[in-house]
Amino acid sequence: xxxxxxxxxxxxxxxxxxxxxxxxxxxxxxxxxxxxxxxxxxxxxxxxxxxxxxxxxxxxxxxxxxxxxxxxxxxxxxxxxxxxxxxxxxxxxxxxxxxxxxxxxxxxxxxxxxxxxxxxxxxxxxxxxxxxxxxxxxxxxxxxxxxxxxxxxxxxxxxxxxxxxxxxxxxxxxxxxxxxxxxxxxxxxxxxxxxxxxxxxxxxxxxxxxxxxxxxxxxxxxxxxxxxxxxxxxxxxxxxxxxxxxxxxxxxxxxxxxxxxxxxx
Amino acid sequence: xxxxxxxxxxxxxxxxxxxxxxxxxxxxxxxxxxxxxxxxxxxxxxxxxxxxxxxxxxxxxxxxxxxxxxxxxxxxxxxxxxxxxxxxxxxxxxxxxxxxxxxxxxxxxxxxxxxxxxxxxxxxxxxxxxxxxxxxxxxxxxxxxxxxxxxxxxxxxxxxxxxxxxxxxxxxxxxxxxxxxxxxxxxxxxxxxxxxxxxxxxxxxxxxxxxxxxxxxxxxxxxxxxxxxxxxxxxxxxxxxxxxxxxxxxxxxxxxxxxxxxxxxxxxxxxxxxxxxxxxxxxxxxxxxxxxxxxxxxxxxxxxxxxxxxxxxxxxxxxxxxxxxxxxxxxxxxxxxxxxxxxxxxxxxxxxxxxxxxxxxxxxxxxxxxxxxxxxxxxxxxxxxxxxxxxxxxxxxxxxxxxxxxxxxxxxxxxxxxxxxxxxxxxxxxxxxxxxxxxxxxxxx
Ligand SMILES: Nc1ncnc2c1ncn2[C@@H]1O[C@H](COP(=O)(O)OP(=O)(O)O)[C@@H](O)[C@H]1O
Ligand SMILES: [Mg+2]
Numbered sequence: 001x002x003x004x005x006x007x008x009x010x011x012x013x014x015x016x017x018x019x020x021x022x023x024x025x026x027x028x029x030x031x032x033x034x035x036x037x038x039x040x041x042x043x044x045x046x047x048x049x050x051x052x053x054x055x056x057x058x059x060x061x062x063x064x065x066x067x068x069x070x071x072x073x074x075x076x077x078x079x080x081x082x083x084x085x086x087x088x089x090x091x092x093x094x095x096x097x098x099x100x101x102x103x104x105x106x107x108x109x110x111x112x113x114x115x116x117x118x119x120x121x122x123x124x125x126x127x128x129x130x131x132x133x134x135x136x137x138x139x140x141x142x143x144x145x146x147x148x149x150x151x152x153x154x155x156x157x158x159x160x161x162x163x164x165x166x167x168x169x170x171x172x173x174x175x176x177x178x179x180x181x182x183x184x185x186x187x188x189x190x191x192x193x194x195x196x197x198x199x200x201x202x203x204x205x206x207x208x209x210x211x212x213x214x215x216x217x218x219x220x221x222x223x224x225x226x227x228x229x230x231x232x233x234x235x236x237x238x239x240x241x242x243x244x245x246x247x248x249x250x251x252x253x254x255x256x257x258x259x260x261x262x263x264x265x
Numbered sequence: 266x267x268x269x270x271x272x273x274x275x276x277x278x279x280x281x282x283x284x285x286x287x288x289x290x291x292x293x294x295x296x297x298x299x300x301x302x303x304x305x306x307x308x309x310x311x312x313x314x315x316x317x318x319x320x321x322x323x324x325x326x327x328x329x330x331x332x333x334x335x336x337x338x339x340x341x342x343x344x345x346x347x348x349x350x351x352x353x354x355x356x357x358x359x360x361x362x363x364x365x366x367x368x369x370x371x372x373x374x375x376x377x378x379x380x381x382x383x384x385x386x387x388x389x390x391x392x393x394x395x396x397x398x399x400x401x402x403x404x405x406x407x408x409x410x411x412x413x414x415x416x417x418x419x420x421x422x423x424x425x426x427x428x429x430x431x432x433x434x435x436x437x438x439x440x441x442x443x444x445x446x447x448x449x450x451x452x453x454x455x456x457x458x459x460x461x462x463x464x465x466x467x468x469x470x471x472x473x474x475x476x477x478x479x480x481x482x483x484x485x486x487x488x489x490x491x492x493x494x495x496x497x498x499x500x501x502x503x504x505x506x507x508x509x510x511x512x513x514x515x516x517x518x519x520x521x522x523x524x525x526x527x528x529x530x531x532x533x534x535x536x537x538x539x540x541x542x543x544x545x546x547x548x549x550x551x552x553x554x555x556x557x558x559x560x561x562x563x564x565x566x567x568x569x570x571x572x573x574x575x576x577x578x579x580x581x582x583x584x585x586x587x588x589x590x591x592x593x594x595x596x597x598x599x600x601x602x603x604x605x606x607x608x609x610x611x612x613x614x615x616x617x618x619x620x621x622x623x624x625x626x627x628x629x630x631x632x633x634x635x636x637x638x639x640x641x642x643x644x645x646x647x648x649x650x651x652x653x654x655x656x657x658x659x660x661x662x663x664x665x666x667x668x669x670x671x672x673x674x675x676x677x678x679x680x681x682x683x684x685x686x687x688x689x690x691x692x693x694x695x696x697x698x699x700x701x702x703x704x705x706x707x708x709x710x
Contacts, residue, residue, distance in 0.1 A: 069594065071518055098597030108588035110607055120606070121596035171592070178596055 017042045017182055017212040018063060023077030025058050025067065032058045036077075036238040038231055040182070045204060045213045047223035047244065050233035051259065056216040057105075059233070060184050063214065064100040065093040081182070098125055101180035105187040107167035109159035109174070114151050117159040117170055118142060121178035137177055145173035146203050165196025172203060176211075183207060185215040189222065201226050220260055224248050232256045324685055330428055331683020334464040334479065335419045337391060337453060341368050341398070342412045348402055358395030362387060365394050365415075369458075376456045382449050389446055391417045418466075419459065421478040421676030423450055427461070430675065467683060472644045472665060478676035481669065483684045485644040487691065489559050489659030490628060492648075494695070496563020496655065497570055497627050502620055504567075505574030512575075513582040514604050533572035540569045541633025549637060557638040557658035565633045570623035577619020581612040613706040621699040625692055631663040641668025662688045 018040035025033035033055045040046050040063075048056040058067070065086060067073040079086045086096050098121075109117050118138045121127075128134035138155070142148040147169040151162070159170050168188055175183060185204070189197040204226045207213055217223050223230050224244060231241040232253075240247060240256045251257045283289055288296070343364065351360040362384050369387075373380055387394055394417060402409060422442045425431035427450070436444055453459040470482020516522045544565035548554045554561050585608045593603035634640075644660035660668070666684040669677040 064595070066591070066594065069590075094594075094597055094599045097594060101597075102591075102595040104588065104591055104595065106588060108586075108592040110589065110592060111611065120593075120598075124596075124598055124602055124606075174592075174596060 015041050017081065018214075019078075019080040019083075020062075021078040021080075023059070023062060023075070023079065025055070025062060025076070026074040027058075027070070028072045032236055033062070034236040036233075038238060038241055040212055040214055041229065042212045043208055043210070044229055045208050045215060045227040046229040046231065047227035048214065048216045048231050048233060049218070049220060049223050049259075050239075052218060054233040055236045056233050057186050060186055060214060060216050063182070063184055064097045064102055066097075066102065068093055098178050099180055100182045100184060101175035101178060103168070103171050103175050103183065103185040103188050105190055107164060107171050107191060109162070109167050109170050111158065111160050113156045114142075114159045114162070114170060115155040118173050118177045121174060125178055127178065141173040141177035142170075144176050144203075144207070145169045146199055147173060163196075165192045165199065168192060168196065168200060169203070172200070176207070180211065182212045182214065185213065187216050187218060190218070197222070220248070232259060234259070324682065324689070327679070328682035328686040330424070330430075330679040331467055331686075332464050333428075333461045334466070335424050335427055335459060335461050336416045337369075337419060337459050339365065339369050339372060339415050339417070339458065340412055341365065341415050343398075343402060343409055345409045348406075348409055351399070358393065358399055359384070360395070361398045362393075362395035365398060372458060373452060373456055378452050378456050380449055380452045382446075386443070386446050386449060389440070389442055390419055390423055390449065392420060416462075418479055419450075421674070423459075424479065425676060426450060427454070427459075430679075467680070468687070471646055472642050472660070472668070475672055475674065478672075478674050478680060481677065481680050483662065483665060483680075483687050485647055486641065486660040486662050486665035486684075487687065488647060488654065489562075489639065489644060490661040490688075490691065492559035492654045492659070493563040493566060493661055494624060494628060496560055497566045497624060498620075500563070500567040501570040501574050501623065505571050505620075505623075506578050506616060508571075509575050509578035509582060510604060510609070513579050514600065514608070529572050529575050533576060535569075536632075537569055537630050538632040538636065540565050541636035543568070544633060545636050555656050555658070557640075557643045557660075558656045559639075559659050559661070560655040561637050562634050562639050562661060563655075565637060566627040566630060569630065569633070570627050573623035573626065574616075574619050577622065578612070578616045581615025581619070582608060584615065585611045610706065614703045617699050617703045617706070621696055624695060628692055628695070629663055629688070631667050634661055634664045635667070639664050641665040662691065 016039050018038070020036065020038045020040075023033055023036045023038075024031070036059060038046075038059075048060065050056055058073075061067045062075055062079060063086075065075075067075055075087065081096070081100070085091070110120065112120075115138055118141050119128075119134055122134060122137050128137055139148060139152075142151060147166055150166060151157075151170075159167065162170060168191070172183075172185075172188070188204075189200050192200065201222065204213055204215065208228075215223075215226065227244045229242070230244040230247040232239045232247065232251075232255075234255050240251060240253045242252075247256060248260060251260065341364075347364065351357055351364075354360050366382070366384065366387060370380070397417065398415070401413075401415075420441070422431055423446075426433070426442075426447060431442070433444065433447055436442065436447070438444060450459065466480065467482045467484075469484040470480065471485035472482070473480035512522060512525065544561060548561045548564055549556055554564075589607050589611065590603050593607050594600070598606065638658075639660050641660050641664055643658040644665055648654040648657040648659065662684060666681050666688065669684060670681040
């Protein structure tokens, strides 16, 4: 009896980060997400794939309550982060977003210096007691985002002056600077060239050691390269969810098979 | 076999294909249309510049006389004994003017010029000289016995004669100026006793009576305008920006906010005189705020400026890309932090532009000020202090200009033009400050 308990707890509180059940999202009358249930594991990269418009971004934005900012969006269902309902009335979405960071499709650095871009999150959350601690956080975050070597000599230069790939890595550095537990990435490579893409993909693989990463992508190759779990969405429904290897080599649903073989797109 | 290897006909030899070296009909038409459009644009700009130049030249030409005045400079000396005697006599100022006349005559004779004139002529030319001299010595008794050089401003008609507005052949003798006085003026000019100088009192003085255009100054009403603009800025900028931020970033989108939006747009188009009568009814008759006070003027103009500021602030908030808000919210900033740390700084140049347009409109507004009693003739003296500046009766530049322009004496017409130059300079200063501030904000990328 006693031997069983640690294993049980490991499953419910450590391994599963997000537990989403019967989730529905409506934009006015549009039913964008239909009865989706997904578990996101800790220290794992989970990929959401599917044809465009199928609701991947919408579902991702439910996980840090970014849909709250859209007036017409209505979110239903249960979303448990470490067993706590993130849509509970007592939860402050701002606090949630500090725990669940986000990287957007289009690189969107603040029109401020590179340093200030990364330091902004730690500053507003009071993560650094003094300047040297803040410097440390900035350097660590930029190193994690694999951009430190390129920008260490021009931290005071504007973040908007970097190239697209550098901007996206800066945004990743900004997101990890607040020490989130989950990192949501919405097509982070869609605006990047192949070299920058492979840099970001390497980075995602490294981030997996510390975070739970959820990545939306329209590139199946990317999903196959970086993720351990894959969820295939189609027309707002979750068609199939499982080990990435299984989804790509042995899909159970004919729709998944059509999509990965290029017949739905 | 031979068919497959035969070279494809080269495209330049293909029938009907055109060369890139020649324009086809469509290209030529398009290029002509473009050239015509550029010519129209250039003509429009030239047209605008032409009228601007005409405006500038006419303002400067008509306005400069207000900035000069004519003075008669006479060396004068008075002993203690003369002073005591004068003070004992019955018609005191008459004694002083008598002394002045002899001093002036002596000075003319020194230069070999002869002229006879009486006290009445001097009074027509220089006003009540006797009183001026008496007041000077009473205030500075130490100067008795020393030579003093008096600079006495001539009447506006003498001014007009010297700068060509008043003509000798059309002059009709009046109690203000006689043809014979002009001989004296000519004589004085010959002797170099009369000359033009920069009219400082115009910049520093207040309004004068209807019969004394020479003494009229714009300074007091500049101060009135300044205090009014201060009220407008301090009220309309924070209120306008706060309202815009709430409406743009926080308010839900529903019929009520739509209604507010429509109302604000309509308020921006309400004629200013409506705000004036509203101010009269609410601020003066109902709230019993002082009449003619820059505070009330500022309140009225704030009502007028608010819609302008709100509309432009909302437009510039809208133009900040939503990705910036997402980025801030994404790292866990609250909505307010996102707005104040990121959106507002980016919108600031636009907000400043809207503010300066609103303030410039308010600065030039006349009609509402007349309704609340900020007419030109109340601008007689400077306020006693900073706080008094808000509540003591004063006028504003446009109201002062309007008052002058409405007066019968043609000399006030020059003053009105001069006032317009000062008004434009005030506006220019305001704009320059705003541009410098905007540069500051823009430099943050
Ligand atoms: N802000 C919005 N307002 C209304 N409809 C939206 C909004 N965002 C997305 N949608 C709709 O929701 C559906 C899913 O969109 P999205 O989640 O962006 O798809 P994906 O990211 O998979 O391409 C689409 O049909 C889209 O039109
Ligand atoms: Mg998307």
